[in-house]
Amino acid sequence: MGITNRSHRTPSALVLAALLMSWSAATALAQDATVVYLEGEPELREAQGTTNWLDFGMSLRAGDSVVTGGRDFVEMEYGDASTIEVQPDTVFTIREVERGGERRTVMSNSAGAVKYRFNRLTGRHEPDIGTSSVVAGVRGTEVAVYAGGEGSSLFVVESGEVEVTAAGRTVSLTQDEAVEVPAGGPPGEKYSVIGREINHSDWNANRLDVFLEDPVEALEGVAARLEEYAVDAAEWYRNYLDAKEVSDAAFAQIGEIDDDEERQEYRNETWRPLAGQTGNAVLNYRYHALSALSLRRHALGSMYMEMKTRNILNPSDEYKEFRDRFAEIVDAFDSQADRYLEDTDI
Amino acid sequence: MSMKRTSISIVALLKVLGVVAVALALAACSPGGDSPQDLVKAFFRDIDNGTYSNIKSYLDSGADNYNQVNDDYWTSQFPGNSYEITSLSGSDPVDAEVTEGSTTGSYRFEFSGSEGNIFNDSDYKIKKITETSGSSDSIIFQ
Amino acid sequence: MKRPLRIIATAMLVALFAASCATVPVSQRDNRVEALLTELNTTDITRVMELSARPFLLDGEILTQERDLRAMWLNLRDVGFTFQSATIEELGPVDDTTYRQFGDTMDVRVWFDRYTAKDAGLARVSTTHGTFLIVTGDRQWRTPRIFGFTGPEEG
Numbered sequence: 001m002g003i004t005n006r007s008h009r010t011p012s013a014l015v016l017a018a019l020l021m022s023w024s025a026a027t028a029l030a031q032d033a034t035v036v037y038l039e040g041e042p043e044l045r046e047a048q049g050t051t052n053w054l055d056f057g058m059s060l061r062a063g064d065s066v067v068t069g070g071r072d073f074v075e076m077e078y079g080d081a082s083t084i085e086v087q088p089d090t091v092f093t094i095r096e097v098e099r100g101g102e103r104r105t106v107m108s109n110s111a112g113a114v115k116y117r118f119n120r121l122t123g124r125h126e127p128d129i130g131t132s133s134v135v136a137g138v139r140g141t142e143v144a145v146y147a148g149g150e151g152s153s154l155f156v157v158e159s160g161e162v163e164v165t166a167a168g169r170t171v172s173l174t175q176d177e178a179v180e181v182p183a184g185g186p187p188g189e190k191y192s193v194i195g196r197e198i199n200h201s202d203w204n205a206n207r208l209d210v211f212l213e214d215p216v217e218a219l220e221g222v223a224a225r226l227e228e229y230a231v232d233a234a235e236w237y238r239n240y241l242d243a244k245e246v247s248d249a250a251f252a253q254i255g256e257i258d259d260d261e262e263r264q265e266y267r268n269e270t271w272r273p274l275a276g277q278t279g280n281a282v283l284n285y286r287y288h289a290l291s292a293l294s295l296r297r298h299a300l301g302s303m304y305m306e307m308k309t310r311n312i313l314n315p316s317d318e319y320k321e322f323r324d325r326f327a328e329i330v331d332a333f334d335s336q337a338d339r340y341l342e343d344t345d346i
Numbered sequence: 347m348s349m350k351r352t353s354i355s356i357v358a359l360l361k362v363l364g365v366v367a368v369a370l371a372l373a374a375c376s377p378g379g380d381s382p383q384d385l386v387k388a389f390f391r392d393i394d395n396g397t398y399s400n401i402k403s404y405l406d407s408g409a410d411n412y413n414q415v416n417d418d419y420w421t422s423q424f425p426g427n428s429y430e431i432t433s434l435s436g437s438d439p440v441d442a443e444v445t446e447g448s449t450t451g452s453y454r455f456e457f458s459g460s461e462g463n464i465f466n467d468s469d470y471k472i473k474k475i476t477e478t479s480g481s482s483d484s485i486i487f488q
Numbered sequence: 489m490k491r492p493l494r495i496i497a498t499a500m501l502v503a504l505f506a507a508s509c510a511t512v513p514v515s516q517r518d519n520r521v522e523a524l525l526t527e528l529n530t531t532d533i534t535r536v537m538e539l540s541a542r543p544f545l546l547d548g549e550i551l552t553q554e555r556d557l558r559a560m561w562l563n564l565r566d567v568g569f570t571f572q573s574a575t576i577e578e579l580g581p582v583d584d585t586t587y588r589q590f591g592d593t594m595d596v597r598v599w600f601d602r603y604t605a606k607d608a609g610l611a612r613v614s615t616t617h618g619t620f621l622i623v624t625g626d627r628q629w630r631t632p633r634i635f636g637f638t639g640p641e642e643g
Contacts, residue, residue: 046408050407061408063407069555091553096411111553149556240422254449264450267479272480273484275425276484279422282416282422286414287414297552301550301552301556302551305556309559309563310566334595344402344413346594346599
């Protein structure tokens with residue numbers, strides 16, 4: 001059987017160009033973060049879900065997390081001259097996501113604090129940084145990122161530039177400036193940190209006090225951010241399904257081509273980029289789902305623990321309200337978890 | 347004389363038995379585990395059978411995107427179900443030519459890990475898969 | 489029965505008794521779980537943390553961080569909570585359906601599947617503050633560790 005309708009099997013040039021651009025981005029090489037110094041007994045939670053003690057010389061790659069306890073500290077080297085300092089009581093994770101046709105490394109701490117020092121000379125491959133709630137772009141920067149137990153984030157810039165975007169608002173920070181971002185909300189007003197000593201423990205204790213003043217409102221912030229992740233994951237999942245339909249159709253079309261050489265060319269030059277696009281959509285819906293899981297685990301879980309243990313003997317009305325809303329949020333999360341997550345993610 | 351011949355033949359027999367015993371012992375202790383080419387065969391067998399959950403066990407967990415690839419990912423990259431390896435060459439990397447239906451795909455597999463010895467099995471894992479069929483290489487997994 | 493036969497029979501009975509004792513892990517023995525609860529109620533937080541496994545399951549929530557686990561025990565102490573006057577009502581091995589008693593979610597199912605010990609036990613414990621389900625497993629010398637709990641049961 002010959003080719004009956006060439007346009008049927010060939011996407012428009014524009015779409016194909018976009019897909020090719022997207023697929024070529026997948027070939028960008030990511031850099032590893034290598035442990036150069038550590039204190040205590042920090043853990044390495046690997047992508048496949050196993051946990052081991054972290055040791056000197058070990059490398060973290062996408063999907064891996066470093067988990068520190070109260071007396072642990074880890075310093076890693078990233079690229080040629082950038083350093084990452086993971087402070088005590090922190091969960092630090094490296095992931096990858098495709099944005100605008102470019103594969104990006106995202107470093108985030110869903111709990112605790114991380115200090116980054118990116119050498120400007122490391123160039124265009126500076127990763128995005130943030131918490132499980134918000135991600136920021138950096139340029140030649142020394143910045144500390146604090147994650148609050150109730151899902152809020154604090155960015156403190158020592159040098160360079162940081163752009164923090166959340167809930168449709170962007171705040172640009174330069175030297176000695178900081179901004180706080182509530183979970184699910186836009187960044188607040190930036191402020192100067194000159195003469196102010198900020199440490200994670202005090203800041204987090206303050207965030208806990210704020211949380212306990214109105215736990216249900218804090219819950220709504222995390223719920224809003226989880227909803228955003230759910231929307232993003234669902235959108236990328238739909239993209240995946242759409243891309244797969246086009247890709248599968250192209251794959252089926254391969255068998256319709258009589259000429260061996262033309263068939264092979266169609267497979268390699270038309271179907272393969274479509275398959276690449278489909279694969280990227282999978283990686284992206286997984287990115288959003290895994291980010292949601294981090295927020296659910298380290299912010300929502302922490303909030304539940306604080307409320308449950310303080311109310312175990314005499315549950316207050318506020319606690320009952322919190323518990324009911326919490327159950328709704330967890331139900332909403334779980335209703336989608338099976339689609340996007342795997343057992344090894346837990 | 348006959349006694350001497352008998353004693354020599356017993357010694358020779360013992361030597362032969364000793365060699366056989368050592369050979370058997372070495373064979374029993376020889377390294378196990380899958381070779382890189384075995385892993386490539388297992389990979390396409392699982393792709394063909396749709397048993398994607400097996401694949402993770404022989405991927406390098408340190409590879410980027412290890413925890414982001416899933417069944418949806420593999421079905422998007424290998425949508426057919428009649429993959430047949432037509433040629434395998436090299437030990438690391440391994441170049442595989444594969445037919446699916448009436449077309450051919452060429453893939454390069456790179457590995458981490460090492461060959462085993464009499465004490466340990468080999469521990470090879472796939473760290474990178476590149477499709478090399480087209481005008482430019484496409485990285486499937488790394 | 490002839491004497492040698494009696495001796496053999498007695499020896500076999502003793503061996504059988506010893507073997508049956510050895511098959512019940514520490515984490516599923518009443519007196520050892522009682523010892524765990526006593527320690528959790530009375531000992532210092534450092535020791536309580538040693539007896540607590542991570543990730544820890546609190547109701548349906550998985551606590552992965554040392555900080556959260558420590559805060560959990562400190563908060564419970566602050567409000568005056570202990571497993572006071574604990575009586576073990578039931579104690580047995582964890583099985584494939586146990587997770588539903590903590591929550592019918594992916595998190596809880598996977599936690600039971602991946603993070604409990606091979607000798608995991610489930611104790612139903614009544615206290616002056618209500619009835620709790622406690623997951624035990626592993627051990628520190630002769631004391632099992634606590635992997636998680638849920639409660640007090642309502643109704």
